[in-house]
Amino acid sequence: MSKLVYLVPLFPFIGFLLNGLLRKKLSKSLISIIGCGTVLASFVVSLLIFFEVKDPSFQTVVINLFDFINVGSLKIPFSFQVDQLSILFLLIITGVGFLIHLYSTSYMHDEENQHFARYFAYLNLFVFSMLILILGSNYVIMFVGWEGVGLCSYLLIGYWFKNIEYGNAAKKAFIMNRIGDLGFLIAVFWMISKFGSVNFAEVFSKAPTTSVGVLTGITLLLFVGATGKSAQIPLYTWLPDAMAGPTPVSALIHAATMVTAGIYMIARSNIMYTLAPTTQTVVAIVGLATAIFAASIALKQNDIKKVLAYSTVSQLGYMFLGLGVGAYTGAVFHVMTHAFFKALLFLGAGSVIHAMHEQDIRKMGGLKKFMPITHITFLLACLAIAGIPPFSGFFSKDEILAAAYEKNPIYYVVGVFTALMTAFYMFRLYATTFLGKFRGTSDQEHHLHESPSAITIPLVILAVLAVTAGFLGIPEVFAKDSHWLQHFLSPIFEASTKIQEVHPANAGMELTLMAISVGVAIIGVIYAWSKFSKDPDLQDASGFGKVLANKWYVDELYDAIILKPLNAFGKFLNNVVEKNVIDWMVNGIGRAVQYSSRQIRLLQSGQVGGYVLLMVIGIVILFLVEIFIKK
């Protein structure tokens, strides 16, 4: 079955072609069937492959489709790799992807026919690119998908292209990603020069005998790529702006899948990172810093999607913390649980926006009674992200925090503090939106209704997953050999596990840490509930809150120190250097030519041809003299 893995990306690609090329001819229902059906087909194939991979005797399968680039000793095959890590991501992408496609059929229904088709074509193209990213068995194919998802993200953020602001957000996303991509590319070149190959198998087998300095360089550059794609400091500012795209897109691309590509890439390259402790420290610190920084901004946002966007940045930071402290399974685990609960949160937000035609939570309130399914699923997702047991986020977050404590207790303290903020801002969001009194217009209230089933069914399925997915990774401290995910992924991280020092788990300590983080989360929930459920304070933020509401003025800072100077420099080159320096020199030559021609004008007819002839003859004569007579 794993030999047929090429079908998984092929189906969405066909969907992209059909919907893209026939966008003016197809009816909306046919477009929906093509869009959703192809992704469902991919999910089914992935599931069948999963049952094969699940077998303990399964060995990694690499399928060579064709030779992409062969130059000299550099051989880059277009090939796919099926193993525990890739199949897990395949299931998440096609599974969550299908639900979001289904959701979109209703959410986007008001779009004009051809734009409806365009939307699904882009979405299918995204799934295709993402699958290529995951399946590639070398860094170049991974990069193909890596830039491909960036393109789709660009197209979907700017989907409503009449709006210039949306277009600018799309552009910003693409360009910031490109900055990261340059780092990724240079890492690839370094690998080529050091290992002579970009294939995972060869690179990883040569890594242990490579100097730590080289590995540190390569891993840091790859991490630069990850900060772009996965929105970490300093390249995170595109993600909140990316909320300009349709909400299902935010759920799929900017929460569940694309933004986790950086985590996938590092998890895939785990051996190189384990061998480069300096990079690990950098990854952990950047991840942690992003987590707390983004969480602080989320405290003061009033746009329902912006809160979720900063929350995503913050949760991605947790994942990088996990990678940085060597908890690779924990990071991947959190990718999975986060995909469920964050997609659910975004889709829930979409459901609210769909009903309210409003994104500002200050103008909502009391939606609980109007939208019961949306409300309950949203609440479950909030509990999951806040880390309340036994919901999924608790297990995955706790695994990362426990590993962080092992590495450095300060990581743990900051992580727990971030968890407190997370619980607080999520329940601020929940309470302001769903509890209390309705604060919208009576017209809005009149039209309020629960969303149709194409929207609620995905919500319910994701809610079930968000609640239960944690049981795939029950900590060892509760029951021996209960961590299914760790067991499943062990072949991927085997080499790293051998190198890392294993501290014998102190059961008492672990339980204490767990209790602390749960306690902190509960405090956050209760505090937010008490503050926002009845009579929320809806004043504009002032003082330090204003700094947070304005996102620490980072956009303004980038504008002042990078964009403006670069623009001024470009203007200077264009208006001053080009015209006054370079052209002046050239015109000098031109003037010299004209001057001499004026001098010879008396002797000549004044035609360019005449001069040309004379010049050629003169030079030829000079050289003939030089060559033949001087000899």
Next chain:
Amino acid sequence: MIPVLLIAIPLLSGLVGFFIKNGDNAKKWSLFISLATLAVSVYGLTLDKASAALHFEAEWIPSLGSKFSVALDGMSQILSLLTAISFPIIFIATYNKEYKTPGKFYALMLLSQAGLIGVFVSVDALLFYFFWELALIPVYFLSSIWGGEKRIQATFKFFIYTFVGSLLMLVGIIYLYAHTADHSFSLQSFYKLKSAISGKDQSWLFWLFFIAFAIKMPIFPFHTWQPDTYEQSPTAVTMVLSGVMVKMGLFGLIRWLAPVIPGGTWLWGDTASALCIIGMIYASLSAIQQDDLKRLVAYSSIAHIGLMCLAVFATTETGLQGVMIQMFNHGINIIALWIVVELIERQLGTRKISELGGLAQKAPSLAILLVIVSLANVALPLTNAFVGEFLMFSGIYTSTATTYNVVFTVTAGISIILSAVYMLNMIQKVFFGNTNALTENAKDIKWNEKAILAVIVIMIVVVGVFPQPALELTKTTVHAILEKMNYK
């Protein structure tokens, strides 16, 4: 016989073309001829590399030791294929455009095609020089007669620039010729020279040739003729200039400079590379500032060509293979960009980005095709240019010809980011947003325009996904050139 046909068909039919008075007939005639040339070129690709049909030699000027000697190796094939593909594309894309005295216009176009192919297939230095000028002169007339308002000024600049370059090259050629053992202009005799010429002479000889080629490409700071000329020339001529003619400079560098004067190339490699990189960044930053679509594409092209030149000096197999495939890709992609510019200008009468907007609503097909072409221009994976850029950058990084390989890669790499900036800016301002009074009544493109852009898009994707056949084509040439360049 193939290379002779490739030259003779456009040359003779171009001369015939001067006598065609009717505009429609002139169009049909030149389109037919260009398609015939393309057929011959494609047929040449199917032949075995050792086939006798790919070579031809006859006496030309025996007293000077110059022969009419032409041959098609991998590099000549890919470049003459580019030339042969470009002309029919240009003729079809501009089919709806009317020129005054069309017979002469199309005749000169065909003559320049003959000259271009001649440049790419000559293996005799004097013949090479002859075709070099033959390609240039028709273009000079084309721009100065059929160009825009400031055409005289622009073409004068263009002429002076390239003519100075040509002269320097001629001096170099004569010097080399005088030192050949058998008093011959043949490439093979030139290849044998490298041990006969001292390092000091190689040093200044390098600059004679390099400046000639650098002007043609163009490389900073010899580039200022280019935006002006591109802007002022009729778009069909701009396509020839930028799609094919700039490759003459790269071709000259790879065939007549680097392997012939390897010592000089090695000595000045870092300096030339630095110029390339300064030019790349400079042109990219300038491109961001442009309001005229033609000038934007012109500066973007300077940046891309700079990368190719840089990759030649890297002296690596990956780098040089990247250059080979990129010369082809760049030609195709930039012609597509010009087609879009031409379609916009012909319909709306402006090329000013600030006057456009919202075209995607009115001309969705044009918007989609332009976006794909632009993505190729920023070298997105699975488009043709990614293969070239990836190989070139990889070659620059792994280069042992310089100790600055990492610095070169990183600084040149900034252009990857900047290219996204100016291309996306352009898409955004021209196609997205709301329509204005001017673009309100814009219409989508006609079927022949759609078809020709679709053909280019297919080429972009096919070469981007399956580049291997193209890489195989130029492999032997690359090996041969590297072997000669690695002499120290």
